[in-house]
Amino acid sequence: MSNKDDFFVIKAEEDGVNVIGLTRGTDTRFHHSEKLDKGEVMIAQFTEHTSAVKVRGKAVIQTSHGELKTED
Helix, strand or coil: CCCCCEEEEEEEECCCCCEEEEEECCCCCEEEEEEECCCCCCCCCCCCCEEEEEEEEEHHHHECCEEEECCC
């Protein structure tokens, strides 16, 4: 399980970037969604309920493991 003090940052590079939280457990489901506009930043972390995050749209994602950009 991830360290609860470990955050990740998502910065939208265009309007309408979707950030979707996926549940933990036997049935993976969407449980939370945010829409970011260009320049908006979301700081998040994994929890006992969130096991994965899906990012749709052009964005920069920064984690303790490095930085990556979504594909066009």
